[in-house]
Amino acid sequence: MKETDTKKTEKEDQRQNLLPVDELRQMIALFNPCTDDYLFVLDFQEDTYYISPYATERFSLPEYYFHDVVNNLLAVTYEKDRGALTEDLEDLLASKDRETHNLIYRWLNTEGQPVWINCRGRVVRRDGEVVYMVGCINEIGRKQKADNVSGLLGESSLQMFLQSYADEIPDGYILRLGLDNFKSINTKLGIEYGDMVLRRMGDIIEQCVHDGQHLYRIVADEFMIIDFNGGTASDASELYRSIRRSLDQFVEENHYEAFVTVSGGILLCRDVQDFSWSQIMKFSEFALTEAKQLGKNREYIFSQNDYDAFLKRRMLTQSLRQSVANNMEGFEVYYQPIFHSNTGKLSGAEALMRYHTADGMVMPGEFIPILEETGLIIPAGRWILYEALRFAKRMEETIPDFRVNVNVSYVQVMKSDVVEDIMEALRVCDMKPKDLVIELTESGLIESDVYFTRLWKQLKENGVRLALDDFGTGYSNFHYLNDLRPDIIKIDRSFTMRAMANEYEYNLLSLLSGMVRNLELKVCVEGVETEEERDKIALLPPDFSQGFFYGRPCAQDVFEEKFIRNAAVQW
Numbered sequence: 001m002k003e004t005d006t007k008k009t010e011k012e013d014q015r016q017n018l019l020p021v022d023e024l025r026q027m028i029a030l031f032n033p034c035t036d037d038y039l040f041v042l043d044f045q046e047d048t049y050y051i052s053p054y055a056t057e058r059f060s061l062p063e064y065y066f067h068d069v070v071n072n073l074l075a076v077t078y079e080k081d082r083g084a085l086t087e088d089l090e091d092l093l094a095s096k097d098r099e100t101h102n103l104i105y106r107w108l109n110t111e112g113q114p115v116w117i118n119c120r121g122r123v124v125r126r127d128g129e130v131v132y133m134v135g136c137i138n139e140i141g142r143k144q145k146a147d148n149v150s151g152l153l154g155e156s157s158l159q160m161f162l163q164s165y166a167d168e169i170p171d172g173y174i175l176r177l178g179l180d181n182f183k184s185i186n187t188k189l190g191i192e193y194g195d196m197v198l199r200r201m202g203d204i205i206e207q208c209v210h211d212g213q214h215l216y217r218i219v220a221d222e223f224m225i226i227d228f229n230g231g232t233a234s235d236a237s238e239l240y241r242s243i244r245r246s247l248d249q250f251v252e253e254n255h256y257e258a259f260v261t262v263s264g265g266i267l268l269c270r271d272v273q274d275f276s277w278s279q280i281m282k283f284s285e286f287a288l289t290e291a292k293q294l295g296k297n298r299e300y301i302f303s304q305n306d307y308d309a310f311l312k313r314r315m316l317t318q319s320l321r322q323s324v325a326n327n328m329e330g331f332e333v334y335y336q337p338i339f340h341s342n343t344g345k346l347s348g349a350e351a352l353m354r355y356h357t358a359d360g361m362v363m364p365g366e367f368i369p370i371l372e373e374t375g376l377i378i379p380a381g382r383w384i385l386y387e388a389l390r391f392a393k394r395m396e397e398t399i400p401d402f403r404v405n406v407n408v409s410y411v412q413v414m415k416s417d418v419v420e421d422i423m424e425a426l427r428v429c430d431m432k433p434k435d436l437v438i439e440l441t442e443s444g445l446i447e448s449d450v451y452f453t454r455l456w457k458q459l460k461e462n463g464v465r466l467a468l469d470d471f472g473t474g475y476s477n478f479h480y481l482n483d484l485r486p487d488i489i490k491i492d493r494s495f496t497m498r499a500m501a502n503e504y505e506y507n508l509l510s511l512l513s514g515m516v517r518n519l520e521l522k523v524c525v526e527g528v529e530t531e532e533e534r535d536k537i538a539l540l541p542p543d544f545s546q547g548f549f550y551g552r553p554c555a556q557d558v559f560e561e562k563f564i565r566n567a568a569v570q571w
């Protein structure tokens, strides 16, 4: 272009309000700290691209100012969206009158992950030829910074706030609040009512927080208060309680129409080693969940020990799930001998579950509750039933009336056809019902009364024996003895121990065994550990004895070796 021509176009541009590209670039640089969106100018004539400099912290751009626009833009575009971008740009250049570019597609962030963006640009032409495009890119997936229901700042504002502390751990606490049963308010009273509750909750919290504390609303019904001014655990508790009191007042003023309570998870900054966003969210969420699990409408202070135990339990749960799916891999049955008290002869064994992981053996006290919670006890319970019956079948070759005891959980009673399973297993293993003893504990029984009595009746009708396990712990409802008439009462070790230490308890135990005998039920004393205990118990005397003194639970080959072939029991 000749110099006179340049002058001419500059004048023409001014007349048409066409700003020079370098002025636009300066403006974008000025706006850089003022917006979360990314402004850009694409100069088609010089083949340059200028974007808000902070875009390079987010996207894998070569620089905020670069040449070779198309290739560089394609490089930052998610592979699957490159076609769409090329097509749109080609169309733009070919067209004589298109004024806008508006495309939703994905750019790669600095970690190479696709991020949805909406790129909107205004095309500026000179004599029909494109000169440049100015525009704005925003991340459409980005979370809202403020929340219009509660009028509070939202999660991404919180994230930005916390990120400014990434290098130094502040002194203070984080209190995460969650409304209890908020979903049911929404379903029972409607979303609008729910929104009103959330707004009020926001107001209440805002009134309770002190100067210098920060409040955010995170997910639907959760709020977070940040105190980085040296607040202590008791300050956090006090704050939580003042919020709870205000909320109670709100419920009262609303005549209990919506009964809302709030739980609080407290995280002390000094308990967080790695002060990253994800860690803080994880820990605070755990603290809130614990507060809810401990009964709701209460607070809980994060402890690393509890968190480690929770992770361990979660790993164990996953491992158990896999093992059950994998043909009960890692599970084993241990057998503990049960003896006739009068003759000292072996009567049978109780089947007890064991679980092996890479770290060693896990005891039932740890994994049975998980199996129950997850329902895995149903397949696991079925498995041990077959194992135990096959074992008993083999033992019968030496001891003709060998009996095997199998524990059945209340979950199996309530949620599976346990009677059918038992009868089928007896048929398949070719065992007589009278040689199987099903052990049920009292504690589970209360909760599932109807199911329980039905099961009890059906098993009795089929000739399977029943034992009431852990007698003497918990409720010890004597009426069960009369109503249900179990074949055997198993006296729990804790009762046996108390009876050893205390005359009153000993008399109670002795009275009980007399009463049970009158009802023609049999008594098995569990947990006999020493010779002294054995001697004292012999005075009762029970019908059956079980305990470490006579034999610990062991693998089936050990059991055969010790109690069948050698019968090496000191009586």
Ligand code: C2E
Residues within 6 Å of the ligand: 336, 351, 352, 353, 363, 364, 365, 368, 381, 384, 407, 408, 409, 439, 469, 470, 493, 526, 527, 528, 529, 546, 547, 548, 549, 553
């Ligand atoms: P439980 O049914 O009361 O089983 C007896 C428990 O007492 C066993 O613990 C046994 O090892 C222990 N024990 C026996 N003699 C003594 C003794 O002299 N001293 C002491 N201190 N303990 C003794 P284990 O094997 O750890 O089982 C714990 C519980 O786990 C069982 O208590 C039972 O409730 C449950 N469990 C075990 N296997 C199964 C199963 O297959 N199904 C179900 N539903 N529960 C099971």
Ligand code: CA
Residues within 6 Å of the ligand: 350, 407, 439, 469
């Ligand atoms: Ca038992």
Ligand code: CA
Residues within 6 Å of the ligand: 469, 470, 490, 492, 526
């Ligand atoms: Ca027991």
